[in-house]
Amino acid sequence: MGTSERPAHGDPSPGQRDPRARRSPRARRVHGTTRAPRRGRGAVRLADTRPPLGLPTLDGTFEVRMVQGATDDGGLEMFSYVHDQSIVRLMGTDATAMLDGARTAVRRAVERLGGEPRAVLVFSCAARAALLGEEAPAEATAVSDELEGVDAVGWFTSGEYALTTGATGFHNATVAVLAL
Structure with missing residues (x-):
């Protein structure tokens, strides 16, 4: 076939436990700022615009992750797992x-x-x-x-x-x- x-890149090495294995498939939270500058209009909440986020991989591509919404304290709820402290890029x-x-x-x-x-x-x-x-x-x-x-x-x-x-x-x- x-x-x-x-x-998918950046997965655990052979013999290393995948930290995602014990997590439920529910939305995940990303800590940190949820605001991005917008020309002439102050700031816009990322959770309101919901752009895809890209997690950089070793070969120069990105693993795309979708934003589901915002938490009460300003974090992002994700449809799939994103490690805490991950570097992400706004994708379009x-x-x-x-x-x-x-x-x-x-x-x-x-x-x-x-x-x-x-x-x-x-x-x-x-x-x-x-x-x-x-x-x-x-x-x-x-x-x-x-x-x-x-x-x-x-x-x-x-x-x-x-x-x-x-x-x-x-x-x-x-x-x-x-x-x-």
Whole structure:
């Protein structure tokens, strides 16, 4: 089978316990400031705008994590685990880049299969639907066009698991594709 996703990096070394293993899948809290400057208007609360946060990886990419809301004391509630004291970057994208990413995930999964797929499973994060807004149905069209007639089924998920590297294989705000 061929799988594709944005690899998870920074996972524990072999034999090292994953600190996330005992945590429940509920929203997590990030301590620190929740305000970012906005030109000419003072400050805006990050929890109100909910931009994705990127956790830098060793290969120069980012693991994307979505903001769920704010805590009463100014922290951020996250949909997935973020270590305390993590360095994060505010992420941004547009519909064109997101749709290109879905096409790339399909191509990589088919390439890793090493032959013609008989079918494809597509797991798209529900956060992508929110980020795409009215363009969300275009993701299914982009995937279908890339497959050129191969049967595919897909759905929106709450967190994607696709283990190609690392220990956990957990992703957020991405598309995981399995070519069969």
